[in-house]
Amino acid sequence: MDTAVKVPMKPLWKWLSLTASVLVLVVVSYFAVGVAVRDRPEVRTGTIHASLSRESCVGCHEPIAAEWRESFHFLSLSGPFWGRLRTKRADRLFEALRIPCVNCHAPANVLDLTEQAHPVQRTDAVQLGVDCVSCHVSEQGIVGPGRSAAAPHEVIVDKRFQDAILTSIAICARCHAEAQFNVVAEWQQTPFARNGITCLDCHMPELEAPSVAGRPARLRRSHRFLGDKDPEMLRKALDISISVNDDGSATVRITNSGAGHSFPAAGTNSLFVNVTVQDDDGLVLEEKERSFGSREWIPGYLDFWPFLKVTKIPYGQSREIEVDLPSEHGSIAVELRYRDWFMVKNQDVVFATLTQAY
Numbered sequence: 001m002d003t004a005v006k007v008p009m010k011p012l013w014k015w016l017s018l019t020a021s022v023l024v025l026v027v028v029s030y031f032a033v034g035v036a037v038r039d040r041p042e043v044r045t046g047t048i049h050a051s052l053s054r055e056s057c058v059g060c061h062e063p064i065a066a067e068w069r070e071s072f073h074f075l076s077l078s079g080p081f082w083g084r085l086r087t088k089r090a091d092r093l094f095e096a097l098r099i100p101c102v103n104c105h106a107p108a109n110v111l112d113l114t115e116q117a118h119p120v121q122r123t124d125a126v127q128l129g130v131d132c133v134s135c136h137v138s139e140q141g142i143v144g145p146g147r148s149a150a151a152p153h154e155v156i157v158d159k160r161f162q163d164a165i166l167t168s169i170a171i172c173a174r175c176h177a178e179a180q181f182n183v184v185a186e187w188q189q190t191p192f193a194r195n196g197i198t199c200l201d202c203h204m205p206e207l208e209a210p211s212v213a214g215r216p217a218r219l220r221r222s223h224r225f226l227g228d229k230d231p232e233m234l235r236k237a238l239d240i241s242i243s244v245n246d247d248g249s250a251t252v253r254i255t256n257s258g259a260g261h262s263f264p265a266a267g268t269n270s271l272f273v274n275v276t277v278q279d280d281d282g283l284v285l286e287e288k289e290r291s292f293g294s295r296e297w298i299p300g301y302l303d304f305w306p307f308l309k310v311t312k313i314p315y316g317q318s319r320e321i322e323v324d325l326p327s328e329h330g331s332i333a334v335e336l337r338y339r340d341w342f343m344v345k346n347q348d349v350v351f352a353t354l355t356q357a358y
């Protein structure tokens, strides 16, 4: 599929895309509210520990909270998508929409859910998104790996915080296996899963830092949860190579060798691969562009063919782009661009380039 979409977006396209997305959101929320009314979802406030409010964790565990505040777990209901919705004066839509969405974007505690149960929305401090309590507090109290004896509060030691494979399938999967593209099931098919390389190894790497301000640094995992908003993570995911063939053509190969799931991982994000062939004076002789991702008519609904087209690159697979080399000498240039869901950002990020002379 060759596309010629260029960045930054033209004002008309911007206007059209905004109008289209508002329409889509109206339809989505109509369905979502319908489902919500029919299913009468359970609503729980979540915090059982009367002495420890949601904000108290953040107060004592400031170094961890500082990481989490930059993550999209915290930004899950206050981040760019929702911000844009509000600045476009879509406050009522915001209120209507966020109800079916807070199940995962601001859930009650997930640790007590039975195996097949879905996360449920909470009613308190919704603006904190996926917060400390969502992941760490159960009906019994604060749950953790049990490595620090110095905690001033009781800690319930739980295998789900000690064994990273179990964490991935019992905690991360609570929300990430329900998202439209199931990264947990994808990860389970990769050699990473077989070799014990989990979601945590890539998204919660170990670092040496205190967990409470003023206390000594310790080896613990980052709560920054870096993902596709970070160009370095995008670069880690893919290998690019250019090979010149005997028949006067060249092959550009893009391999997903570093993401523990498909690339792009989830949502309606896209990768654009732009290949140009230039002569020695820099004149462009050939240009090809291909995109990889998924196209949805109505995000989240009607997610089957022909309304949904998926061209993501699964882990371990390569995609090739062939170009002719019309001159004797010149260079082949590859540019990789990433487009985040357009409501979040409307400008692509160029995260990798490669040039080779021939």
Ligand code: HEC
Binding pocket: 028, 032, 081, 097, 100, 101, 102, 103, 104, 105, 175, 176, 178, 179, 266, 267, 268, 269, 340, 341, 344
């Ligand atoms: C079943 C749980 C679940 C529900 C319900 C849910 N989401 Fe999400 N959402 C997720 C997960 C997990 C991610 C992170 C994966 C990703 O980045 O695509 C996410 C990511 C997003 C993103 C960021 C996409 C990006 O590329 O960073 C937006 C915006 C979003 N959701 C909007 C919504 C809206 C609007 C609704 C309600 C109509 C909703 N979500 C309902 C689980 C959910």
Ligand code: HEC
Binding pocket: 057, 058, 061, 064, 065, 068, 073, 130, 131, 132, 133, 134, 135, 136, 144, 145, 147, 148, 161, 162, 164, 167, 171, 200, 204, 211, 218, 219, 220, 221, 223
């Ligand atoms: C998305 C789920 C999630 C959220 C949100 C979250 N955590 Fe964690 N946290 C984890 C997991 C998983 C571990 C265990 C990592 C490991 O294997 O060491 C952990 C570990 C910890 C530890 C133990 C560190 C150590 O000494 O090893 C502390 C303390 C902690 N989290 C506090 C917090 C605080 C405070 C917040 C809110 C600012 C928070 N967490 C938010 C999932 C989460």
Ligand code: HEC
Binding pocket: 049, 052, 053, 054, 056, 057, 058, 060, 061, 132, 133, 136, 137, 142, 143, 144, 145, 146, 147, 148, 149, 150, 151, 152, 153, 155, 210, 211, 212, 215, 216, 218
């Ligand atoms: C009064 C300050 C304070 C408050 C409030 C507090 N913590 Fe802690 N917590 C600590 C200290 C101190 C430690 C030990 C840290 C260390 O050893 O470096 C700790 C340790 C932890 C651990 C790791 C325990 C382990 O070894 O498994 C977790 C998980 C944790 N806290 C989660 C939370 C959560 C969730 C909240 C909010 C409900 C919270 N804490 C509120 C001070 C606090």
Ligand code: HEC
Binding pocket: 072, 073, 075, 076, 077, 079, 104, 105, 107, 110, 119, 130, 134, 135, 167, 168, 171, 172, 173, 174, 175, 176, 199, 200, 203, 204, 225, 226, 227, 228, 229
């Ligand atoms: C309670 C639900 C929930 C749980 C549990 C959860 N997540 Fe998330 N996570 C989300 C939602 C919702 C988002 C998307 C927020 C957004 O972009 O608006 C998200 C975003 C992310 C992102 C960032 C994606 C981006 O676009 O930047 C990463 C990485 C991530 N989660 C990894 C994990 C890992 C690893 C675990 C297990 C330790 C985990 N999550 C547990 C709900 C959850």
Ligand code: HEC
Binding pocket: 168, 172, 173, 176, 183, 184, 185, 187, 192, 197, 198, 199, 200, 201, 202, 203, 227, 228, 233, 234, 236, 237, 258, 259, 260, 261, 262, 263, 264, 265, 266, 267, 269
């Ligand atoms: C080997 C490393 C690796 C493993 C294992 C891994 N990821 Fe990722 N993940 C990445 C990289 C690199 C990216 C950025 C490229 C991309 O979006 O595919 C990413 C992106 C993401 C995103 C952002 C998706 C989006 O499009 O907004 C989420 C959410 C995520 N991962 C969740 C998970 C979860 C949950 C697991 C465990 C089931 C997991 N990842 C396992 C490396 C990994």
